[in-house]
Amino acid sequence: MNQPITGVKRQAALGFIFVTAIMDVLSLGVMIPVLPNLVKQFGGGDTAVAADWNILFATVWGVMQFFCSPILGLMSDRWGRRPVILTSIFGLGVDFLFMAFAPSLWWLFVGRIFNGMTAASFSTASAYVADVTTPENRAKGFGLMGAAFGVGFTFGPALGGWLWQFDHRAPFLVCAALALCNWLYGFFVLPESLPPERRQPRFDWKKANPIGSLQLLQRHPGLLGLAGVGFLFQLAHNVLPSVFVLYMGFRYGWSPATIGLTLMASGISSIIVQALVVGRVVKALGERGALLIGLFSGFAGFMIYALAPTGPLYLCGLPLFALSGLIQPGLMGLMTRRVAPNEQGQLQGANSAMMGIASIIGPPLFLFPFAFAVRHDATLHMPGLPVLIAAFLMLSSTVLAYAKARPLPAPEPQAA
Numbered sequence: 001m002n003q004p005i006t007g008v009k010r011q012a013a014l015g016f017i018f019v020t021a022i023m024d025v026l027s028l029g030v031m032i033p034v035l036p037n038l039v040k041q042f043g044g045g046d047t048a049v050a051a052d053w054n055i056l057f058a059t060v061w062g063v064m065q066f067f068c069s070p071i072l073g074l075m076s077d078r079w080g081r082r083p084v085i086l087t088s089i090f091g092l093g094v095d096f097l098f099m100a101f102a103p104s105l106w107w108l109f110v111g112r113i114f115n116g117m118t119a120a121s122f123s124t125a126s127a128y129v130a131d132v133t134t135p136e137n138r139a140k141g142f143g144l145m146g147a148a149f150g151v152g153f154t155f156g157p158a159l160g161g162w163l164w165q166f167d168h169r170a171p172f173l174v175c176a177a178l179a180l181c182n183w184l185y186g187f188f189v190l191p192e193s194l195p196p197e198r199r200q201p202r203f204d205w206k207k208a209n210p211i212g213s214l215q216l217l218q219r220h221p222g223l224l225g226l227a228g229v230g231f232l233f234q235l236a237h238n239v240l241p242s243v244f245v246l247y248m249g250f251r252y253g254w255s256p257a258t259i260g261l262t263l264m265a266s267g268i269s270s271i272i273v274q275a276l277v278v279g280r281v282v283k284a285l286g287e288r289g290a291l292l293i294g295l296f297s298g299f300a301g302f303m304i305y306a307l308a309p310t311g312p313l314y315l316c317g318l319p320l321f322a323l324s325g326l327i328q329p330g331l332m333g334l335m336t337r338r339v340a341p342n343e344q345g346q347l348q349g350a351n352s353a354m355m356g357i358a359s360i361i362g363p364p365l366f367l368f369p370f371a372f373a374v375r376h377d378a379t380l381h382m383p384g385l386p387v388l389i390a391a392f393l394m395l396s397s398t399v400l401a402y403a404k405a406r407p408l409p410a411p412e413p414q415a416a
Helices: 009-031 035-042 047-079 081-101 105-118 121-132 135-164 170-188 210-219 223-237 239-252 256-307 311-315 318-336 341-375 385-404
Strands: none
Touching: 009 081, 009 121, 009 135, 009 170, 035 047, 035 105, 035 239, 047 081, 047 105, 047 121, 047 239, 047 341, 081 105, 081 121, 081 170, 121 135, 121 318, 121 341, 135 170, 135 256, 135 318, 210 223, 210 341, 223 239, 223 256, 223 318, 223 341, 223 385, 239 256, 239 311, 239 341, 239 385, 256 311, 256 318, 256 385, 318 341, 341 385
16 A cells, blocks of 8 residues: 555545545544533532643644644655554544543643644644645635545544443543544555655655745745645634633533534534535635635634523524635645645645634633633623624635635646
8 A cells, every 4th residue: 555546546546535534523523511520520510620621732733833733744745645644543542542541630741742743633644635636626625625624524523422321431542442443444445645756755844844945835825824724724723622611501401412423513604614615615716715704704603602691692603704714725725726736735734723722712812811810700691702802803814815816727836
């Protein structure tokens, strides 16, 4: 499987990476409704204390992602996508085992550090998609990745919430098993997508640090502005893993099982958008149009989530927010056109570094206001305050995309 794929095998490779991405996101989805509750359990049942610990967990994960993802991205340009994907999946499995057997919060903390160091499977899979698709079909390929994301988050949270009722450690053991199956699948089935002649000739540490990785964004016209759009979107999106499980439990009194079903409904909406909407919108309006529609829909959906006083009104925002699934296909289609084939991994490493920065800033940005709102709920009555902040960031991203997102033809391959 280390031989690179060519010709008609490229279409089959999309199926391989789709399955790999589904299993990766499914394992993460299982964790979403249960990890905050496990942290809350270790913290004596105090929601505000759980919010404080989640800030530490998410921030440290973001720091590890910021420093390590550029290294992994350049490694994928130098030695291929497959070994980096397999390493990342293995790290995810180790993280889940730490969570399953953790006797204290500090064990969970160590697991998050290890996972942050190796978390590059989805970003490297995006470089994989760029390898096996033409620039014209790239947005569809990234739409397929979005569909994988939707499938994982459709069934993962529901499965996690259901398993939590039987044993609070069972979801993490299931996640570890899924990660192991994913690793075995990748080891025996997943082919390499980057031929040797299109790889970087050497591993340059000057490019493998966060600053060197981010310099790539300055070397190509328009790429830095698009990266800014992605950063604001990722920062806003951090409100979901940071706050939403605690938010839905506090505001609407939902159990982990109910939260899991709600996230399942959100995932189904996302799958529908990826399957039926992305291709049509990109064909009719282009990647820029898809990006703008997705960003504004995300803003409107966050506003509904923040202001809905009841659970049924909150659910009304799900279909609208699902249209934010247009963001990644549109944005990645525009960005990957601006770099050469042997820079796709470095681009995804830079994007992951930006995501790492967002993961560092996001948890305190959202969890501190949430903890404040919870502690002062009797007078403030604004548990949706962090979601309003996310809506403002999404609107800012929309304005920036309107100004900076301009389509460009794919560049010719460059010599390293």
